Amino acid sequence: MKKFYSFMAMSLLALAAWAGEVTFDFSSADGLKAAGIQAPEASAGTNLAGSTFTVGGVALTATDGATPTRVWNSQGTYTLRVYVNGSVTFSVASGSITGVTINAASEGNFELKANVGTYKANGTVGTWTGSASSVSFSKTGSKNAQIANVVITTSTEDPGTGGGTTGGGTTDPTKFQLDSLSKIWDVPVGTEFQFTTECYVNYQNGKYLYVQQLDDEYYAWAGLIYGDTDKQYEPGDVIPAGWTAKMADYKGLIEFTDPAGLQNAVKTVDPDWYTPFDMTGYLDDIMNPEYAYENFKVYAEGVQLTAADDKGNFSIIGAGSEGEDVTLAGFNKFGVELPASPAGLYSVEGMVAVYNGTYQLYPIEVKPYEYTTKLWKVCYYGEEDGTELTLNDSLYVAASVCDEVTGKKLVYVTDNATSILYDEFADWGYTWYEDWYPDWIALDLTGNDELFEKIDDMDVIAPMTVRGTITGALFDPVLKVTSTPEELQVADPEEILFYSYDLTSNDVYPAANEMAVFNGVYQNGFLTGGEENDVKIKVDTRYSPEGVEKLVDGATVVMISVAKMKEPWEVNDYSAPAKAKAAKAAPSKCKAPVATVAPAAMGIKKIAAKADPYADNYYENYTLLPIVIESHFVGVNDLTVKAAKTYKTIENGQVIIVKGNNRYNVMGQPVK
Numbered sequence: 274m275k276k277f278y279s280f281m282a283m284s285l286l287a288l289a290a291w292a293g294e295v296t297f298d299f300s301s302a303d304g305l306k307a308a309g310i311q312a313p314e315a316s317a318g319t320n321l322a323g324s325t326f327t328v329g330g331v332a333l334t335a336t337d338g339a340t341p342t343r344v345w346n347s348q349g350t351y352t353l354r355v356y357v358n359g360s361v362t363f364s365v366a367s368g369s370i371t372g373v374t375i376n377a378a379s380e381g382n383f384e385l386k387a388n389v390g391t392y393k394a395n396g397t398v399g400t401w402t403g404s405a406s407s408v409s410f411s412k413t414g415s416k417n418a419q420i421a422n423v424v425i426t427t428s429t430e431d432p433g434t435g436g437g438t439t440g441g442g443t444t445d446p447t448k449f450q451l452d453s454l455s456k457i458w459d460v461p462v463g464t465e466f467q468f469t470t471e472c473y474v475n476y477q478n479g480k481y482l483y484v485q486q487l488d489d490e491y492y493a494w495a496g497l498i499y500g501d502t503d504k505q506y507e508p509g510d511v512i513p514a515g516w517t518a519k520m521a522d523y524k525g526l527i528e529f530t531d532p533a534g535l536q537n538a539v540k541t542v543d544p545d546w547y548t549p550f551d552m553t554g555y556l557d558d559i560m561n562p563e564y565a566y567e568n569f570k571v572y573a574e575g576v577q578l579t580a581a582d583d584k585g586n587f588s589i590i591g592a593g594s595e596g597e598d599v600t601l602a603g604f605n606k607f608g609v610e611l612p613a614s615p616a617g618l619y620s621v622e623g624m625v626a627v628y629n630g631t632y633q634l635y636p637i638e639v640k641p642y643e644y645t646t647k648l649w650k651v652c653y654y655g656e657e658d659g660t661e662l663t664l665n666d667s668l669y670v671a672a673s674v675c676d677e678v679t680g681k682k683l684v685y686v687t688d689n690a691t692s693i694l695y696d697e698f699a700d701w702g703y704t705w706y707e708d709w710y711p712d713w714i715a716l717d718l719t720g721n722d723e724l725f726e727k728i729d730d731m732d733v734i735a736p737m738t739v740r741g742t743i744t745g746a747l748f749d750p751v752l753k754v755t756s757t758p759e760e761l762q763v764a765d766p767e768e769i770l771f772y773s774y775d776l777t778s779n780d781v782y783p784a785a786n787e788m789a790v791f792n793g794v795y796q797n798g799f800l801t802g803g804e805e806n807d808v809k810i811k812v813d814t815r816y817s818p819e820g821v822e823k824l825v826d827g828a829t830v831v832m833i834s835v836a837k838m839k840e841p842w843e844v845n846d847y848s849a850p851a852k853a854k855a856a857k858a859a860p861s862k863c864k865a866p867v868a869t870v871a872p873a874a875m876g877i878k879k880i881a882a883k884a885d886p887y888a889d890n891y892y893e894n895y896t897l898l899p900i901v902i903e904s905h906f907v908g909v910n911d912l913t914v915k916a917a918k919t920y921k922t923i924e925n926g927q928v929i930i931v932k933g934n935n936r937y938n939v940m941g942q943p944v945k
Contacts, residue, residue, distance in 0.1 A: 296424050297328055298422045299353035307545070308333065309543065315346050315347075316347065317346055318343035318354070321333070322334075322341060327509075330541075331365055333361060335355075337356075338360070342354070342361065345419075349691070349706055352379075365540075367539055368406075370406065370425055370426070371403070374401075376398055385399055386410070387403075388409045390408060391403060451469065453488070454472060455488060455492075462520050462521060462522045464520045468515070469514050471486075473485055474509060475495065475570050480501060481497065481624075483496070483497055497528050504536075504537065510538030510541055511539070516536070518533070519531045524629050549571050551573075556593050560632040570622070570623070571634070573591050576619055578611070578615035578621070578639070585604055585606070588601070603621075609638065620642045621634065643740075646664065647693070656746040657743075663756075667689075668734040669734075670728060670734065671685045672685045672835075673725065673728070681717060683717055683719075684725065685713060686739075689767060710770070712787075716739065716741070716754050717753045728758060734758045734759070738759040747841035748840055749785055771788060771789050771833065776794075776808050782891075784836070785836065785837065785838040788834070789833070791810075791834050795823075795824045795827070795830050796809075796827065798811060809892060809893075813896050816900055819900075820832075820901060831903050832897070832899040832901060833901040835897070835899075836896075836898075837897075
């Protein structure tokens with residue numbers, strides 16, 4: 274048995290389904306995941322038309338209206354949006370739907386029309402009553418409906434959990450009655466039995482049909498039906514009760530042979546219920562008989578492979594639970610494509626088998642290992658230099674620069690995040706959203722002028738398209754790009770959020786490679802501030818910023834600048850990179866930023882690539898590389914334009930626009 278720890282929230286939803294109630298929760302990432310809907314990135318949507326999404330035996334389909342019916346992410350807030358002439362349909366394969374409650378994400382716009390039964394709306398709640406196997410709600414009126422969740426009441430006590438009721442098939446009194454996969458070891462080998470409960474499909478390949486059940490404690494139990502079933506199932510399909518087979522032991526592996534009477538699936542379970550178990554770093558557990566992983570689907574990342582012999586035998590080498598490398602036997606039972614000359618690391622997914630006491634993995638998929646991560650994790654935890662990774666973020670292009678000292682061509686990007694999904698305990702079923710402020714990294718395109726120009730033209734880079742090797746992770750995070758990033762087509766890209774640091778305060782702790790707004794007094798090569806002008810951060814103009822002529826001793830300036838750190842403070846085994854011989858950068862357009870400032874109330878998180886806030890003269894570890902410099906009035910904390918004498922500032926809660934010596938409110942009216 275294996276416990277699905279990460280499925281606790283989903284399992285609670287399933288309990289409601291057994292009681293005749295199913296909830297489609299569109300307001301959270303976990304709720305979307307339970308329905309098999311991909312949670313969209315911020316200011317983006319996941320279109321639903323053309324697919325079927327299932328929770329607890331109730332299926333959801335959609336048609337498009339004036340705009341595609343979709344789940345929309347508005348800065349971490351998810352809603353189902355149905356537009357004029359669009360519709361959503363809920364259906365069950367057996368039994369009937371007897372009630373639907375639609376809860377709004379925002380008040381109003383609940384002009385929906387049901388194709389059967391009776392529908393009424395009152396404020397933020399729409400209610401449908403009737404009895405039907407399928408009910409559709411179409412949008413009328415002029416605006417879209419924004420839905421947080423839909424609760425559906427059915428006449429079926431068990432809409433499909435993979436265990437429990439018989440749900441079909443006639444009892445055969447001549448055969449042993451087996452009601453749970455957890456009891457297969459109690460059935461003598463050679464015994465013909467009838468399976469009297471439902472189970473669901475984990476994987477099928479030819480004569481190999483792997484099935485599972487969840488018990489009341491949410492532990493999974495596995496079995497293998499071997500033979501000609503005359504059926505082709507998909508993972509998650511629920512097989513009705515009543516089929517028969519013979520208990521067999523093939524070289525130490527329990528199988529159900531001579532299957533008969535298997536029926537077509539009429540419902541499905543949630544997709545996460547047939548996901549493989551993550552054995553990365555625990556490869557030895559697969560080979561431990563006490564853990565009983567045989568007939569389960571597993572995967573491991575970052576493993577090495579040996580070449581397969583003529584019979585399909587090969588080895589999988591990866592980390593065990595004690596940190597040492599262990600070797601698991603592999604056998605290409607299903608004839609998947611294996612690398613002829615394995616090199617580097619791989620991700621392997623497959624089914625666990627036993628053969629004469631030796632544990633084996635029958636691979637389902639083998640592919641080169643690709644370490645994907647979020648930018649906030651790279652910046653918060655740091656990475657080992659030389660790590661190859663793929664960033665799974667929408668990355669906003671802020672500035673492209675040609676470094677006059679090193680000759681490097683860099684593009685500074687940010688995830689523009691105001692919140693993150695903290696998922697470090699996801700395996701235990703715990704995730705939550707946490708307030709955050711944007712993280713930054715420099716993309717190194719040196720030597721690839723064409724790609725540098727291509728990215729310079731982008732507004733937003735698509736997730737999973739930025740790949741590279743990290744250097745200086747704890748004090749100067751730079752990703753040497755090895756892929757060709759693709760642009761994310763966004764009709765109206767969000768403005769980039771810059772944090773604002775005022776050197777009149779001592780709380781100036783930007784992250785390494787963070788691009789931010791800095792306000793202070795320029796003096797002899799430093800931006801200064803503090804109560805006694807004792808905070809001094811070196812200014813380096815190697816990025817040839819606009820407005821460099823404004824760096825006059827005693828001048829108050831505001832600049833959008835990259836903050837560099839000379840060395841890390843949490844570790845001591847890194848050193849600052851040696852300065853390269855000055856080189857003239859090749860001609861290229863280099864984008865300068867135009868952006869707003871992120872609210873200071875978002876706070877400062879502890880980060881690996883930061884100066885030690887407890888060290889004396891901590892600011893000496895920083896260098897500012899400005900990209901835009903302006904002279905300004907004291908207190909300006911919002912630089913939105915590049916024009917030489919135009920700024921936006923906030924004074925006493927009022928937005929003031931400064932043009933030369935004139936000041937205006939947002940209505941264009943002059944103010945003093």
